[in-house]
Amino acid sequence: MYSYSLLETSCYYLIQEKADGPVSLIKVNMDTDYCLFITRFGETEITEWRKKQDPINEILELLSDDKIKEWQTSYYSNEDAFYEDGEE
Numbered sequence: 020m021y022s023y024s025l026l027e028t029s030c031y032y033l034i035q036e037k038a039d040g041p042v043s044l045i046k047v048n049m050d051t052d053y054c055l056f057i058t059r060f061g062e063t064e065i066t067e068w069r070k071k072q073d074p075i076n077e078i079l080e081l082l083s084d085d086k087i088k089e090w091q092t093s094y095y096s097n098e099d100a101f102y103e104d105g106e107e
Contacts, residue, residue: 021078023055024071031087033079042079044090060094 026032031046044060050071059065082090 021075022071023057023069023073023075025075025078026055031082031090033082034075035077035079036075038076040076044082 026045026047028047028050031044033042033044035042046058046060048056048058048066050056054068054070056066056068059067
């Protein structure tokens with residue numbers, strides 16, 4: 020069992036909070052003495068505070084800069100599919 024205290028600021032991680040739970044992509048935005056402010060990426064981006072002592076079942080991977088760029092290209096290009104470009 021791991022905890023959020025092991026995660027570093029400005030890094031992207033694939034984690035699994037519960038043994039049978041889904042895999043989540045998170046980014047650590049900042050940390051304080053007791054908490055981390057994270058962004059969780061899914062259908063939408065969700066920001067939240069987590070206690071450093073909160074458990075994580077498994078830290079699957081720290082994503083490299085290349086993998087983040089590849090993911091961002093895919094993630095943010097799909098966002099445009101929901102908006103019309105204003106042309107009639």
